[in-house]
Amino acid sequence: MTTVSTEPSAQSASADASAAASALLASNRKRRRIRRWIAIGTLPLTLAALLFVGKLLSMYAFAHQAISAYVVDDYAGSEASAHGQEFLNWFEPFKAPFNIGTALAGAEKLPEARAELEKALELAHGLEVCTVRINLALVIERQGDAAVADGDGAAGAEFYGEALTITSETPEECNSEDAQKQSSDPDRDMQQTKEDTEDRLKQKQQEQEQQQQPEEEKPEEQPEPQPSEEKLDELKEKLEQGQQERDQRQDGEDGGGTGTDKPW
Template sequence: MRRRLLWFSAPVVLIALLIAAKLLSLPLFGAQAADAWERQDAGGVGGAADRLGVVNVVEPYKAHVAAGDADVLRSDWESARREFTRALELVGGGVNDCPVRVNLVLSIERRGDELTGQGRAADARALYEQAQRVVGDAPQDCFTDQQQAPDSGQQLRQAQERLREKQTTPSSPPPTATPSPGPGTPTASPSPSPTPGPGTDPRQQELEQRQREASQDRAPGGPRDDPQNGDAPPPGAKQW
């Protein structure tokens, strides 16, 4: 009888051990993602995102945030938009909604800027309208709870102002501004001018500094900037 009980309980014990191992591995994979982000290594961030997503039933949205950040480093705004959309669906509200929402809004904006640069004004306008709706659906805490959601409300308001202006004249994005991006924001579309290398743009340096600070505040656990549409800061709120 005792052997039979042990036999039937073995799968339960095994599952419990696997869950414990997964939980213990999350900070490790988060640290790998943060380190790869510091090095502007899109492949490293993407690999860490894949590992974060394996049987992650606790906070599955974090894998999509990291995957979106890898896309940001590749300037693949459409893929980043899909990843951040999925992350927002999985985050389930609360204070973590705010930085994920910032990433999504700004990746949509950057994709719209990209389409504007390709002469696809109607498609760009549709994306700007979509980003406006995402801002409008933001929880009130994103704007009022500065302790739990620092900078998120300001970033969303700034994005909303830019989006309104771009919807008015989508074929001529506003001139470059000098924002102070937080660790959760995209920059804009392609341009014939060369993209500054990592570490040369002051906004990129500030983003990296904010990421280092965020990594200390969370469990361990950006991009190149474009000179044509630099008014939209880059996404990458570290939540993994």
């Protein structure tokens, strides 16, 4: 009987297993390389996403701090928080100067507040300009009030005119419900505030311009009405009559009589 050898078969199986293991290891190394390059390639996107989320959270945090500080009259704290909104503010670039200007106005730093609000107006788009224009007009109006209080009525009238221009150039879309929803002060009716501000500015400007008119241009004061000749004669007659009665009464008192004084 012939015995069949199994050595070639065992050797073949071992070789196949070794080849399969090598192929598996090579495949794993390839996958690891691919994952590593994918991780490296997506790292900027991951960092950008983290930065985006962090920026959004910081914007809301700084905005909340600015509003909270302003409500309690901490204008310096409100201004500091608003400055935190300036860094990489791609989404609402007008918000930082708007909040800074509003805080400065609360601290009565009117020229600085106006400069920031004018910057905000340049950066604002669409309905964003509505609330910026209202606050800017109010700040310029207060500049006019300060000038008038210092005795410079001409400068006051000029400030009032500038504020009136700001309000009159407000887009019609600012009277919409959508604009009201975007207002920095939901409790303030934007359209009513605009109309009240315009009326107030017109009155103030007119008053200051009238006061600045030269004397010759001012309307002449109406002379007080003079009594007619008839009234003068009647008054003269009463005075003479009264004098006669007083003389007669004086004579009666000298003779021991009594008399009643009349209320001339």
